[in-house]
Amino acid sequence: MTTLACDGTFEGWLTAVFEIYEYRFTDVEFSSEGVSANMFSTARQVTTDLRKAERVKKGLKQRLSQQGYQQLYHTFFSEIENAEQQMWLFAQYVFASKINVEGDQRNPVVWNILKAAQMVRRESHRMKAFVRFQLTKDQIYYAVVEPDCDVLTLIAKHFSDRYADQRWLIYDAKRKYGIYYDLNSVSVVEMTFNESSGGVEIWDEKELFFQKLWQRYFGSVNIKARKNMKLHLQHMPKRYWRHLTEKKMGL
Amino acid sequence: MLLSERVMEKLEILADAAKYDVSCASGQSKRENKNKGIGNSSGFGICHAYTEDGRCVSLLKILLTNQCIFDCAYCVSRKSNDIKRAAFTVEEVVDITISFYRRNYIEGLFLSSGIFSNPDYTMERLVRIAKKLRKEENFNGYIHLKAIPGASDELIREAGLYADRLSVNVEMPTEQSLKLLAPDKNHQDVIRPMTFLKEEIAGRKEEKKIIKKAPLFAPAGQSTQMVIGATKETDLEILAMTDYFYGKMNLRRVYYSGYVPISTDNRLPALGTPVPIIRENRLYQADWLLRFYGFKVTELVGWDQPDLDLDIDPKLAWALRNPEQFPVDINTADLEMIKRIPGIGVKSAQRIVQSRRYRRLQPEHLQPMGIAYNRAKYFLAFSTPFSLHKDLTQEQIKQQILKLQQSKYEKNFSSQITLF
Secondary structure (H helix, E strand, O other): OEEEEOOOOHHHHHHHHHHHHHOOOOOEEEOOOOOOOEOOEEEEEOOOOHHHHHHHHHHHHHHOOHHHHHHHHHHOOOOOOOHHHHHHHHHHHHHHOOOOOOOOOOOHHHHHHHHHHHHHHHHHHHHHHHOOOEEEOOOEEEEEEOOOOOOHHHHHHHHHHHEOOOEEEEEEOOOOEEEEEOOOOEEEEEOOOOOOOOOHHHEOOOHHHHHHHHHHHHHHOOOHHHOOHHHHHHHOOHHHHHHOHHHOOOO | OHHHHHHHHHHHHHHHOOOOOOOOOOOOOEEOOOOOOEOOEEOOOOOOEEOOOOOEEOEEEEEOEOOOOOOOOOOOOOOOOOOOOOEOOHHHHHHHHHHHHHOOOOOEEEEEOOOOOOHHHHHHHHHHHHHHHHHHOOEOOEEEEEOOOOOOHHHHHHHHHHOOEEEOOOEOOOHHHHHHHOOOOOHHHHHHHHHHHHHHHHHHHHHHHHOOOOOOOOOOOEEEEEEEOOOOOOHHHHHHHHHHHHHHOOOOEEEEEEOOOOOOOOOOOOOOOOOOHHHHHHHHHHHHHHHHOOOOHHHHOEOOEOOOOOOOOHHHHHHHHOHHHOOEOOOOOOHHHHHOOOOOOHHHHHHHHHHOOOOOOOHHHHHHHOOOHHHHHHHEOOHHHHHHHOOOOHHHHHHHHHHHOOOOOHHHHHHHHOOO
């Protein structure tokens, strides 16, 4: 058995797939915690090689629909257990079959990818909805999120298309990095941000007013005679409330 | 700060008055952000929040003013109602919309209004706000404007150039009810601007096919709303109107708003009467069956049975009334028939058709595919499991399925039926 470890990028995983075929490894296992050889397996640290990655990508795209390829790509960000291994099992099935396999949903190898991709898509969609910007004194729209999956890179384009004329920063407090748009392009910024730091003085003078206004609006559109907390919670699970302006206490 | 306090108060009044309009769609319109403006509509709506009643908040939904010269009994803003009145200025609406949008609170603006002085005067203000957003603020988010009945064609046409969607609310499903509750109005007032918009939208679409650069005109089409449960209409009458709107008026959506008692007027259900939420839900289910499942109104309701069942959904009801159509073999049936099986939705039906190409589907494959198997199993032609059920009567199937579902509104059933 061969245990493979990649550098945590999608290209790294693609490179690993290339090398499995290149060196004719059979019985491989992807490891998320680096490589440690033991008496039953050989370990291999994969060095990302964009040329190899590109070839695997091309092969996958030839055998899958655009949507099918997207599903595989999205699975990479799902943080499900053994994501890389699941993706490999899927890729193996793709390369072994003469026909496009993505419709074979009752095969667990396909179904697991489909489910993971669905989870990532749902979480990206949630983030498009639940990001709440606050305007700082230096005119940066700033938001903190804690998504279930690692979706920031997947939603960057949505936000740069939409807010093309304002500088913004979305920070993932769980994974300790953010994406920043400087009016030209989006870049990934590594930072540790202490939430307790930054008092009132860092916000634009009208920021608090708009937050209050939004809260008042949110309260007024509710129809009490139709109260349905179950549905409310289903759509807005409590774990997201921390960063939602309309759910903030004591503004 | 005093000024901002007043804006807050106004927003509270004018959002409260607008909340009975249920449309919240923010998709179906592609408006790309070119030249670095603000906003980009990709064609998919986003619900940014949900209120405690479980309804989605995607647009800043407000009235420009709740001053109104009309006295429609079902409306909170009616002239004779003793409530606080307020009006926004054009600048205030633009400012709040942009500030909310920039903070990612909303997808855009849904602007309606009470009628002050006359329809043209009101419509002109609505158009001015939309124009300012598009032209001065370079805003590409979603705009839904009310087409005020009685406003001139020129103003409504101009509105279509800036808005993504326009709507005229028919409010009451039949002319008699409208006459009863809104003596100042008649259906013609609503149908006229609707017809005008229908033709205008169709014409502009043709034009755009030839001239690519022709401006967008209400790309998300038009919609309407009916208040249900305020008057005596049957579901047959309501769905017949729906069918007319979809078939003849090319509306994108018909909304149903369960009447929330807001008045002591004896022409209306008394205060405290429960909102007919289940009935509203059944109408939406029927609406979906008409638009996505290939059903006809006459298959769902008829003269002998003018109302939808409250205790079971209309698709299940149809299946139980038409036992000769079942069981269906999902390994061979066509997509349209699979969509008609209770417990199977459009997506699952498509999945079935896609995955049966790879291997024969068995009962155990269905649940993981997102099918409500406990419901569907009574209608499926798998050799073994179906034989377990085939001697059940329709009533027994209904009871078994009812046992599976629990509704928090069950206690409301009786009071809804005895409304009148």
